[in-house]
Amino acid sequence: MKSVVVFLAALIPLKGIEIKVDYRYDSQGFFDNPAAKMVIEAAAARWSRIVNQTLLPVNMKDEDLVDGRFEIIHPGTGKNHVLSAAASKATDFYFKVGQPAADEYLGGFSLDEDVWILYVGGRNLDGAGRGAPIGGARNLASVYADPESFLNRGFNLGVSSLTVIGGTVSFDLDRNWSFEFLQPEGGISLDFYSIALHEIGHCLGLNARSVAEFHDLIEEDRFVGDNAVKALEIDAGKEVVGLEIVKSSSQDYHWRDGEYQSKIFPLGMPLYCGTVGAAYLQDLLMEPIFNVVGDVTRLEITNVDAAALKDIGWSVISEDPPRGPDLDLEIGASNNGGLSIWLMSEKGATYTFQTSPDGLSWVSVIPSFVGDGGPLSWSDGQEGTYDPFGPASSLAHKYYRVIKN
Numbered sequence: 001m002k003s004v005v006v007f008l009a010a011l012i013p014l015k016g017i018e019i020k021v022d023y024r025y026d027s028q029g030f031f032d033n034p035a036a037k038m039v040i041e042a043a044a045a046r047w048s049r050i051v052n053q054t055l056l057p058v059n060m061k062d063e064d065l066v067d068g069r070f071e072i073i074h075p076g077t078g079k080n081h082v083l084s085a086a087a088s089k090a091t092d093f094y095f096k097v098g099q100p101a102a103d104e105y106l107g108g109f110s111l112d113e114d115v116w117i118l119y120v121g122g123r124n125l126d127g128a129g130r131g132a133p134i135g136g137a138r139n140l141a142s143v144y145a146d147p148e149s150f151l152n153r154g155f156n157l158g159v160s161s162l163t164v165i166g167g168t169v170s171f172d173l174d175r176n177w178s179f180e181f182l183q184p185e186g187g188i189s190l191d192f193y194s195i196a197l198h199e200i201g202h203c204l205g206l207n208a209r210s211v212a213e214f215h216d217l218i219e220e221d222r223f224v225g226d227n228a229v230k231a232l233e234i235d236a237g238k239e240v241v242g243l244e245i246v247k248s249s250s251q252d253y254h255w256r257d258g259e260y261q262s263k264i265f266p267l268g269m270p271l272y273c274g275t276v277g278a279a280y281l282q283d284l285l286m287e288p289i290f291n292v293v294g295d296v297t298r299l300e301i302t303n304v305d306a307a308a309l310k311d312i313g314w315s316v317i318s319e320d321p322p323r324g325p326d327l328d329l330e331i332g333a334s335n336n337g338g339l340s341i342w343l344m345s346e347k348g349a350t351y352t353f354q355t356s357p358d359g360l361s362w363v364s365v366i367p368s369f370v371g372d373g374g375p376l377s378w379s380d381g382q383e384g385t386y387d388p389f390g391p392a393s394s395l396a397h398k399y400y401r402v403i404k405n
Helices: 034-050 192-203 226-236 303-311
Strands: 004-007 018-022 058-060 069-073 080-084 109-111 115-123 129-133 166-172 243-246 261-263 281-283 329-333 339-344 350-356 375-379 397-404
Touching (some): 018 034, 129 192, 226 303
Parallel strands (some): 004 397
Antiparallel strands (some): 329 339, 350 397
16 A cells, blocks of 8 residues: 655653663673664663652762662562662672662663663563562662662652662563554553563562562552553543452552553554554552453553552643744655654754654664754665664555644
8 A cells, every 4th residue: 555644743751761772781682673672762762761760870989889779670680789889899888887888880880861771681571571660689778768868869758669770571482572663463462561661660660579668558468559540540431449459479569450441541642553442441550460352462551550640649741842833844755755853953863753554653763963053964765873663655545743842
């Protein structure tokens, strides 16, 4: 079918934290597959656009004596892995006073403002994925409320365990994954984007047994967070008494499977392809079983899932960023039936080209471009760039927009 190309240009300020995906512990090579990388980055970006928290930078140095360690679940092995900001055992304060040596010495650890790190990898699992917040390693329990602590990051006063550093996710090596953006395959294939969203939700503290802010809102096996309950009542059209919790493993809680439905959270650019669509009900994202049938092959973040995130202490967007003035663009035809776009850039500004098959589900062309004050351009199918939705010639419709940040 010949492509029909429609263009939308917009200046949209980007807001939210930046979930930075880190592959250093992918010892099994799961993310050697470029398609897997593209999808995990898209799932991380989806959560990033929803959480509009401000996080102070982290700068742990070798001489720090109080906050010098933290602990992750190694994504490639599943073992607890203690990281130290010290350069070696010789300068490790905790080792000197009798604590076991760390598993890895970093010689310092830093995160930029608003950056939240996500360590990912693959290993053999009994389920599709396993996500967990970064936790404390022996010495951290007493420093959450310390404004100088790297665990504080300027927002979590009164928070006792909600991670503001990051999380770790492992994905099963033997699963029949679908890494499609446009329409997940379904059948015996499992949509990687849906599972990635679910596991990152655990890392942020949703349905996470290790996070007191979630656990403390459970009464008689029901989650009673005000925002989640209200969101469910609005979407279900009836009064509810909390959301029933299933304690399905030693690490995770989940919503009762198949018990509740909610609409897709419409803010922060959801990926509607393969879902029930906008304004329709789907099973909650944080259920233990991936229930999809027929043409529905993907789950998205629901209103209830996003509201529960707010209940445990995160700031969640209540409206999309306002659209700014349209950019001054020149449009031409590319060689594959799509568009070529030119603009005069602003020095230091970042420009991200985005495409969509329906005007609703948007993905970013990789990489973004930094302006130098001169002309800047991108063409559909341009060598050296990656568009997850593929060339215009493969779609019935294709929409474009440019985000300036």
